Amino acid sequence: MQELPYPVVTTTSLPGFRLHSRGKVRDVYDVDDDTLLIVTTDRMSAFDVILGEPIPWKGVILNPLTLFWMEKFAHIIPNHIVESDVDKYPAALQPFRDQLVGRSVLARKADPLKAECIVRGYLAGSGWKSYLKDRTLCGCALPEGLLEDGKLPEVMFTPSTKGEVGTHDENISLEQMREIVGREHADKAAEATLAIYREASEYAAKRGIIIADTKFEFGLVDGKLTLIDEVLTPDSSRFWPAEGYEPGHSQPSFDKQYLRDWLETQDWDKTPPAPALPPLVRDTTAAKYQEAFRLLTGRNL
Numbered sequence: 001m002q003e004l005p006y007p008v009v010t011t012t013s014l015p016g017f018r019l020h021s022r023g024k025v026r027d028v029y030d031v032d033d034d035t036l037l038i039v040t041t042d043r044m045s046a047f048d049v050i051l052g053e054p055i056p057w058k059g060v061i062l063n064p065l066t067l068f069w070m071e072k073f074a075h076i077i078p079n080h081i082v083e084s085d086v087d088k089y090p091a092a093l094q095p096f097r098d099q100l101v102g103r104s105v106l107a108r109k110a111d112p113l114k115a116e117c118i119v120r121g122y123l124a125g126s127g128w129k130s131y132l133k134d135r136t137l138c139g140c141a142l143p144e145g146l147l148e149d150g151k152l153p154e155v156m157f158t159p160s161t162k163g164e165v166g167t168h169d170e171n172i173s174l175e176q177m178r179e180i181v182g183r184e185h186a187d188k189a190a191e192a193t194l195a196i197y198r199e200a201s202e203y204a205a206k207r208g209i210i211i212a213d214t215k216f217e218f219g220l221v222d223g224k225l226t227l228i229d230e231v232l233t234p235d236s237s238r239f240w241p242a243e244g245y246e247p248g249h250s251q252p253s254f255d256k257q258y259l260r261d262w263l264e265t266q267d268w269d270k271t272p273p274a275p276a277l278p279p280l281v282r283d284t285t286a287a288k289y290q291e292a293f294r295l296l297t298g299r300n301l
Contacts, residue, residue, distance in 0.1 A: 004057045004301055012039050012099045016092060024050055025062070025235065031090065031106060035082060039104045040230075044285075046260050047270040048169075053277045055259075059103035060301060061289045062233045067105070068297050069200065069231040076199070077192045079227040080219065082106040102301075110219030110228050113181045116169060117193040118158045121201060122212040124149050124238055125257075127158075138171045149212070149240075150247035155197060157190045162217075188225050189218045200232055207295050209254065210245060212238035232296075234289045254292035259285045 011022075017029040020036060024045035029037040040063045042054035063084075070079040083089065083106040086097050093100065120127055120137070127137045128148050135142055138158035146152075159177045160169040178186040193216050201211045214237035217229040230236050234255035241252060250261070259281060266275045294300055 004060060006057055006060045006102050007098055008054055008056050009039075009041050009059060009099055009103065010043055010054045011041065012096075014093070014096050014099070024048075025059070026229075031093075034109055036107050036109055037089075037093065037100075037104060038107055039100060041103070044256070044259070046256060046263055046274065049270060049272050049274050051274045051277060053282060055282060055289065056286050057301075058235075058286065058289055061293045062230055062235055063103045063105065064301070065233050065293055065296065066229075066231045069196075070227060072203075073196050073199065073227070073231070076195050077218075077225065077227050078221075080107040080110050080221060082108060107228070108221045108226070110221045110226055112162075112217060112219040112228065113185060113189060114162055115172065115177045115180055115186070115189075116160045116162050116215050116217060117189050118160055118213065118215045119193050119197040120152060120156045120158055120213040121197065122149055122151055122210070122238075123147070124212050124251075127213070139173055147247040148249055149251050155194060157193055159186075159190075160215075185218075185220070185225055189216075192216075192218070192225070192227070196227075196231075204239075204296060205242060207298075208242045209292070209295055210240040210242050210251075212240055212251075214238070234292050239292050254288045254295070256285060258288060 012027045014029055020028040020030050025041055025043050027039045027041060031037050040059035042056060042058045044051045044055045044058065067084055070081055086100050089106060123131055123146050130137050131142055131146060135144065137156065143153065157174060158171060159174065160171050162169060174186060174190060197214060204211050214232055216227065216231065219226055219228045237255060238257060239254040245251060262281050263275065268275050
């Protein structure tokens with residue numbers, strides 16, 4: 001695993017700035033009436049539980065990777081980023097730069113849609129389990145004969161509710177999402193989700209990565225639908241190596257599926273506290289994140 005010139009950050013402390021929220025991975029602070037400071041820590045969550053140990057430097061991988069994708073898809077939908085260069089942050093934030101460099105952004109405040117926008121191109125994870133049970137995926141009937149991790153007949157938009165930390169999200173239909181967030185916003189979010197996924201999948205395939213599925217979050221900034229939070233990271237996506245891909249079994253991955261698979265072997269009911277991670281599992285997960293960043297962006301951190 002490559003050693004990176006950043007401290008490992010599990011929890012931030014910024015006296016003088018009000019903590020807006022602390023999620024599974026991100027600490028969010030109010031900067032002013034219009035701006036948030038979003039800090040991507042090295043905390044790791046799995047099965048909606050925050051683990052006791054961080055994945056070293058995860059935040060400095062997720063943060064620039066999200067910036068990379070947001071810039072790439074700005075022609076599809078606007079995003080909430082204001083600034084990512086800590087040197088250009090307000091003077092009052094400069095004393096905390098060790099906690100912020102490489103892992104933070106200033107972003108416009110948005111009113112988040114109360115739904116997560118999930119898109120699936122392959123039959124994996126919970127989707128495969130659902131298919132085995134009744135030949136459906138998120139309530140949609142699928143044909144017989146599909147394989148584990150096989151390509152779906154068509155890309156599917158499968159939104160979910162957005163649960164609080166420690167609670168589980170629930171799959172919903174597009175019609176249910178329309179009832180929750182409004183028809184116009186739901187339809188625009190679904191359209192943007194599918195457009196981003198298709199373009200990203202084509203890009204990633206040229207770099208040896210299959211994007212099996214991913215999720216996006218959107219919010220309203222001045223009433224306009226805006227891409228927020230993280231985009232196409234190893235936390236929010238399934239990334240598989242294209243070389244050696246073969247449906248019919250679980251694939252090796254560049255995301256946290258490796259860690260999830262290890263947790264599945266433990267005597268754990270998926271409620272806190274999670275099992276302690278062995279150093280090998282922790283370091284292997286970190287290395288997978290670093291490799292995903294290198295392949296997708298063409299650069300090292």
